[in-house]
Amino acid sequence: MITDPIAIALRVARVFRALGIPHMVVGSLASSLHGEGRTTMDIDFVADMNLDSVEGFLDGLRGEFYADEHAIRDAIRRRSSFNVIHLDGMTKVDVFVRPRTGIHIEELARRREVAVGGDPERRLFFASPEDTILQKLRWYRQGGEVSDRQWRDVLGVLKLKREDLDRAYLSRWAQSMDLEDLLSRALREAGIEAG
Helix, strand or coil: CCCCHHHHHHHHHHHHHHHCCCEEEEHHHHHHHHCCCCCCCCEEEEECCCHHHHHHHHHHHCCCEECCHHHHHHHHHHCCEEEEEECCCCEEEEEEECCCCCCHHHHHHHCEEEEEECCCCEEEEECCHHHHHHHHHHHHHHCCCCCHHHHHHHHHHHHHHCCCCCHHHHHHHHHHCCCHHHHHHHHHHCCCCCC
16 A cells, blocks of 8 residues: 555656646645655645646546546636545545746746655655745635644744745745735744844
8 A cells, every 4th residue: 555645746746747737746745845854644736737638637647546527627727726536545635726826926936856765766846945934824824823733844944944045035925925924923933033
């Protein structure tokens, strides 16, 4: 039984790559890569899908994943999300269809390709540390600012990547997304001077 989130993410990414669909891993897997590692079964992607890619996507997943064609097409039309289920272990993979506004325009261009295994080398695209922080802050706010897990993920990335962060990018998008107060608080708690 395959339950390793990286192995399952690689299977979905293989289909995206074969179809030429820009994509990246986001969420808990991305924050574990850039910050404090933690056990997670969450697999989240952002992908720039269009309706022409649906049949190829379904063909690529066939036999390994359950996927609802209607839900996928609806998510693409609405630029929202859908999920597919890995049949061996029933692991859910959420796919967020990339909106074409705001920060989402820049996120895919800033993604990082990372080796996640060797022999043969296996690689995945991940959201940048800055975009991971901003999206985690957004989810934290949308969840009523009560999720310790989301907050710990933010602090973990800030602490590990503190010297390498593009602070101007973080500040610009925190302001645009009305997250300045949360970013300032997170920087303080991570022991990083604001500004």
